[in-house]
Each structure stands twice: as structure tokens, then as C-alpha cells.
Amino acid sequence: MLYVHDIWVNWFEGEENGYNVCQFHEWRKDDSIELLDQIPVVHVEEDLYDYIENNMQDIPKPLLEQVYQRAYLKKHHKRIPLDYAFVVTDGAHALVVDTLGYDIPVRKSRLIPRQERLVLDLVKQKEPLTYSFKRPKRTKEHHLLSLEPVYMVGLTRKERQLKHLLMLMIDQLNQSQRIDELRYWLTEWKPEWYENIQDITFDQGYDLLLSEVKVGWSAKHEELCEKMAKGQPFFERLWEMEQRKKNVLKGS
Numbered sequence: 001m002l003y004v005h006d007i008w009v010n011w012f013e014g015e016e017n018g019y020n021v022c023q024f025h026e027w028r029k030d031d032s033i034e035l036l037d038q039i040p041v042v043h044v045e046e047d048l049y050d051y052i053e054n055n056m057q058d059i060p061k062p063l064l065e066q067v068y069q070r071a072y073l074k075k076h077h078k079r080i081p082l083d084y085a086f087v088v089t090d091g092a093h094a095l096v097v098d099t100l101g102y103d104i105p106v107r108k109s110r111l112i113p114r115q116e117r118l119v120l121d122l123v124k125q126k127e128p129l130t131y132s133f134k135r136p137k138r139t140k141e142h143h144l145l146s147l148e149p150v151y152m153v154g155l156t157r158k159e160r161q162l163k164h165l166l167m168l169m170i171d172q173l174n175q176s177q178r179i180d181e182l183r184y185w186l187t188e189w190k191p192e193w194y195e196n197i198q199d200i201t202f203d204q205g206y207d208l209l210l211s212e213v214k215v216g217w218s219a220k221h222e223e224l225c226e227k228m229a230k231g232q233p234f235f236e237r238l239w240e241m242e243q244r245k246k247n248v249l250k251g252s
Contacts, residue, residue, distance in 0.1 A: 009109035049090035060131040
């Protein structure tokens with residue numbers, strides 16, 4: 001069993017999409033950073049790595065048994081064992097996983113660049129271990145609140161958070177089924193469509209708005225997100241919180 005020591009982790013809990021497990025350069029001052037004294041490294045094939053990174057499904061039992069209580073958290077000068085925590089790598093990428101005692105990857109973290117290079121060097125000349133696991137019968141289903149990576153990859157952490165907030169509000173718009181409100185926001189997005197917007201049905205308008213705003217991120221997106229959040233305390237609070245947060249770079 002291979003190990004790495006003194007590993008900094010920034011846990012993202014319950015994330016089924018790897019794009020929401022932030023890279024080191026997007027870590028923030030108010031994130032909860034922990035120090036792992038020791039953690040095993042498991043070199044797996046690419047499809048299992050992708051399965052763990054982009055799902056919340058059962059991890060193969062033999063893998064879990066192999067890493068049981070081999071990782072330790074360093075806290076107040078004490079070594080606290082973690083039941084099922086490990087670094088998983090396919091030889092090109094690496095991810096830290098902690099199941100919190102369950103069979104699924106409940107918490108995930110990226111590594112700081114120096115430590116990721118160390119992991120990749122450790123497995124460079126080694127063959128990946130093969131584990132059988134239940135591959136999904138169909139392609140993973142994405143939806144409004146869990147967008148396909150193509151719509152999120154390349155955005156900054158702030159942009160991804162604001163885009164998720166915008167999707168939450170568009171979902172609420174869909175739940176309300178208010179055609180007047182939908183037409184208002186469509187006009188805010190594209191004033192030049194005003195005349196055509198007055199004749200469309202709710203479903204047509206909703207599909208049009210969604211197809212427009214889910215692509216990319218721009219100042220126009222941010223402006224629409226701010227306007228839609230205004231006057232709605234919960235969404236407004238999320239908007240304001242995201243505006244205050246800043247990324248912080250530490251030594252890598």
C-alpha cells in the first residue's frame with residue numbers, strides 16, 4: 001500500500017459533479033481546511049476514477065476494505081483514524097475521498113499542486129489495480145440543478161455558484177408557471193425580442209430562456225441573476241454572500 005503524508009484537504013460534501021470540487025487556486029479563506037497526517041493512495045483505472053469523481057454511488061467493497069482505518073486526521077496534536085479515506089488516482093489526476101463511514105464518496109477534495117505531483121510520481125511506473133464495480137446502465141442524467149459539465153467547466157468558482165443560483169431561480173419560475181413573470185425576464189434578457197415574447201406560450205418561453213442562459217457566463221448573466229434575486233430574501237442572501245467571498249492562494 002502506498003501512502004502520502006501531511007496532506008491538506010478542503011472537503012466538498014455531497015458533490016456528484018467533479019467540477020464542483022474546487023481546484024486549489026479556488027480555495028477560500030472561509031473554507032474548512034484540514035490536515036491529514038497519513039492517507040493511502042489507490043491507483044485505479046480511468047473509468048473507476050471518473051465514476052468516483054462524478055457520482056455518489058457505491059465504491060467497490062474490496063477497495064474500501066483495503067483502506068479501512070489507514071488514514072489519519074491530525075487535530076490538536078492527535079492522530080484520529082478515518083474509516084474509509086484515500087487518495088484515488090488514474091495516473092493523470094488525483095482526488096481525496098472520505099466516505100464518513102458509508103460506501104459512497106460523501107466528501108471529496110482536490111490536492112494542492114505539489115502534493116498532487118507527489119501522488120502522480122508515486123504511481124508513475126505502476127499498473128492500476130482492477131476493481132469490479134456496478135457501472136451505470138445509462139449515461140448519467142443531468143438536469144437544471146446539476147448541469148452537464150460542458151456548461152460549467154471553464155467557469156470560476158464564483159461564476160459556477162452564481163450560475164447555480166440562477167438555475168434555482170429559473171426552476172422556481174418554472175414551478176410558478178406565471179407567463180407574465182416569464183415574459184418580463186425574457187424581455188430583460190433580450191429586449192429586442194419584446195414583440196415576439198408577447199405571443200409565446202409558457203413552455204416555449206421557458207425553453208427559450210433556459211437555452212439562452214445555460215450557455216457560458218457573462219456580465220449579462222450576472223446582471224440577470226442579480227435582478228432576479230432582488231426582493232427574494234433567500235436568493236438575495238445567497239447573491240450577497242457570493243459577492244463577499246474571495247479566493248485565496250496559499251503556498252503550493
